[in-house]
Amino acid sequence: MRISTGYGPRPAGGGFETFSWYFFRVSGIAIIFLVVIHLLLTHVTTDVSCTSYQFVAMRYANPLWRLYDWLLLALALTHGMNGLRIVIDDYVRGRGLRLFLQSTVGTLVLVFFMWGTITLITFQPVADLGAKCVGK
Amino acid sequence: MYRGQSGMWSWLLHRISGLGILLFLLVHIVDISLLGFGPKVYNEGIALFGLAPVRVISLALIAAVFYHGFNGIRIILIDFWPKAVRYQGAMFAAVMVLTILCFVPMGYFVIAPVFNLPTVGLGK
Numbered sequence: 001m002r003i004s005t006g007y008g009p010r011p012a013g014g015g016f017e018t019f020s021w022y023f024f025r026v027s028g029i030a031i032i033f034l035v036v037i038h039l040l041l042t043h044v045t046t047d048v049s050c051t052s053y054q055f056v057a058m059r060y061a062n063p064l065w066r067l068y069d070w071l072l073l074a075l076a077l078t079h080g081m082n083g084l085r086i087v088i089d090d091y092v093r094g095r096g097l098r099l100f101l102q103s104t105v106g107t108l109v110l111v112f113f114m115w116g117t118i119t120l121i122t123f124q125p126v127a128d129l130g131a132k133c134v135g136k
Numbered sequence: 137m138y139r140g141q142s143g144m145w146s147w148l149l150h151r152i153s154g155l156g157i158l159l160f161l162l163v164h165i166v167d168i169s170l171l172g173f174g175p176k177v178y179n180e181g182i183a184l185f186g187l188a189p190v191r192v193i194s195l196a197l198i199a200a201v202f203y204h205g206f207n208g209i210r211i212i213l214i215d216f217w218p219k220a221v222r223y224q225g226a227m228f229a230a231v232m233v234l235t236i237l238c239f240v241p242m243g244y245f246v247i248a249p250v251f252n253l254p255t256v257g258l259g260k
Contacts, residue, residue, distance in 0.1 A: 010215065028208045029209075031205075032209070035205070040242075043245055043246050044245045048182075048191075049186030052182055053178045054175070076161055080161060083151075116168070134179045135182075
């Protein structure tokens with residue numbers, strides 16, 4: 001008989017679902033800080049139409065900004081895709097369709113994670129940085 | 137339709153906002169990868185984000201991010217602070233208030249250029 005700890009229910013089995021439960025909450029806290037600063041930098045301190053190639057080149061001259069963006073990428077993508085996995089779990093019952101959709105989720109995580117990582121690692125500004133602001 | 141109360145709606149909004157943010161993220165990873173094609177191509181992509189209809193969609197994204205984050209904090213409090221579940225309704229109200237409080241100023245910055253409103257000299 002389990003004595004109530006007073007805490008809410010949680011998956012205590014110790015497998016992937018337990019990890020996933022904690023991962024959502026831990027990554028979520030980190031993402032809040034990362035994303036709010038990201039939004040401030042790209043919409044408030046600089047208007048979005050001025051987040052041009054030049055803007056990125058100047059930021060990415062400092063590799064710590066690349067690290068920052070990569071952390072946001074890694075955490076948000078895994079946090080979100082894990083959420084998508086759970087949504088699929090909730091609504092899709094057929095075995096074949098589940099297999100197909102969850103495989104797609106897994107594939108998408110790998111593809112987009114690599115895509116973003118490659119962008120961040122390989123970016124090297126060209127000589128002519130282009131306009132400071134574009135459009136409106 | 138199940139007649140749930142604030143708990144059900146908070147869960148549903150959390151799910152919808154999460155999926156919306158995820159969808160944006162996938163598009164964002166692609167548009168940023170345009171950096172590899174040089175300033176001309178990349179800047180053309182960025183110009184899209186400055187368009188009025190896209191700015192409106194950005195507003196939805198920003199609201200979603202704030203709601204999802206604040207409600208996430210509420211969920212964490214309920215999970216790790218035994219007394220919190222008693223205040224879940226009040227916390228949900230706080231989540232809505234905080235979401236609006238944070239969304240309005242940031243939303244102003246996003247939509248102001250469309251109407252040529254001043255943005256305190258920041259950025260542009």
